[in-house]
Amino acid sequence: MSNVFDLSGRKAVITGASRGIGAAIAQLFLEHGAEVAICHVADHQNAEAFQNRVRSRGLELHASECDVSDPAAVNRFCTWAQERLGQVDIVVNSAGVGGGDRPFAMTDDQDWDRIIGINLRGTMLVTRAFFAGMLERQYGRVINVASQLAYKGAPGLAHYCAAKAGVVGFTRALAYEGAPHNVMVNAIAPGPVDTDLLRNHSAQWLEAKKAQLPVGRFGQVDEIAPTALLLASSAGAFYAGQTLSPNGGDVML
Numbered sequence: 001m002s003n004v005f006d007l008s009g010r011k012a013v014i015t016g017a018s019r020g021i022g023a024a025i026a027q028l029f030l031e032h033g034a035e036v037a038i039c040h041v042a043d044h045q046n047a048e049a050f051q052n053r054v055r056s057r058g059l060e061l062h063a064s065e066c067d068v069s070d071p072a073a074v075n076r077f078c079t080w081a082q083e084r085l086g087q088v089d090i091v092v093n094s095a096g097v098g099g100g101d102r103p104f105a106m107t108d109d110q111d112w113d114r115i116i117g118i119n120l121r122g123t124m125l126v127t128r129a130f131f132a133g134m135l136e137r138q139y140g141r142v143i144n145v146a147s148q149l150a151y152k153g154a155p156g157l158a159h160y161c162a163a164k165a166g167v168v169g170f171t172r173a174l175a176y177e178g179a180p181h182n183v184m185v186n187a188i189a190p191g192p193v194d195t196d197l198l199r200n201h202s203a204q205w206l207e208a209k210k211a212q213l214p215v216g217r218f219g220q221v222d223e224i225a226p227t228a229l230l231l232a233s234s235a236g237a238f239y240a241g242q243t244l245s246p247n248g249g250d251v252m253l
């Protein structure tokens with residue numbers, strides 16, 4: 001019987017995947033037969049531990065450092081990934097940073113540029129490095145990790161919410177260019193997920209956040225990764241320009 005979630009023979013690049021949501025997606029893709037290259041920033045310990053875990057199961061994970069907001073670093077990383085994988089079929093833009101819960105009036109241009117640079121510009125840079133090749137080969141999947149805060153907004157996170165809303169818009173626009181060529185561009189907009197990024201917030205912030213959630217708890221990374229597998233595999237072949245929200249019912253569209 002065919003497995004519509006099978007990724008055998010597929011080559012995937014996943015940014016921000018030394019830990020958290022990106023790592024869970026990389027793990028699931030490997031388990032479904034994909035060859036995977038990841039990047040991270042200054043997180044060698046987690047990246048190596050992840051590689052060792054994968055190797056102990058007889059699989060191989062390519063990992064490198066790359067700041068996705070730096071065009072030169074992105075070019076080097078994308079060339080490096082293609083040397084290891086060959087033609088890349090799937091790109092998952094998961095690299096992201098939060099805003100530190102700082103009121104807008106206290107932020108400066110540097111804060112804004114950093115958050116937009118990594119979350120939005122980084123998504124664009126990495127996608128652009130692979131998009132033309134996907135169009136040429138008439139096959140590709142781009143999966144952008146946004147956030148439900150793109151819809152909800154949140155105090156102290158104006159730059160982050162703007163960046164993630166930008167990712168949703170970028171996803172829709174690019175889907176029009178990709179879909180006629182079987183290059184499907186979609187996004188995932190999770191609710192709050194228990195990762196280092198979320199744990200950066202104060203205990204008080206986290207308690208208040210949890211109390212707002214219909215399910216009364218944060219998501220786990222393994223509850224987000226299957227949505228990426230759906231969008232990456234033949235099971236998701238008819239999705240274009242969509243933003244799917246595994247969010248425990250916090251935002252219902």
Ligand SMILES: NC(=O)C1=CN([C@@H]2O[C@H](COP(=O)(O)OP(=O)(O)OC[C@H]3O[C@@H](n4cnc5c(N)ncnc54)[C@H](O)[C@@H]3O)[C@@H](O)[C@H]2O)C=CC1
Pocket residue numbers: 015016017018019020021022039040041042043066067068069093094095096097098118122145146147148189190191192193194195196197198
């Ligand atoms: N944790 C959450 O509650 C939610 C997270 N998200 C999004 O999910 C994505 C993943 O977040 P988490 O796994 O929670 O974060 P995390 O902090 O656990 O992992 C972040 C990953 O991104 C990498 N990274 C950070 N800056 C980078 C840069 N400049 N270039 C390349 N890689 C970089 C880190 O090295 C790490 O591998 C982000 O885009 C985030 O905005 C969306 C909704 C909710």
Ligand SMILES: CC(C)c1ccc(C(=O)O)c(O)c1O
Pocket residue numbers: 098099147148149157160190191192193197198209
């Ligand atoms: C960790 C980031 C800043 C974050 C925090 C909270 C939510 C949420 O309440 O939905 C998110 O979606 C996030 O991306």
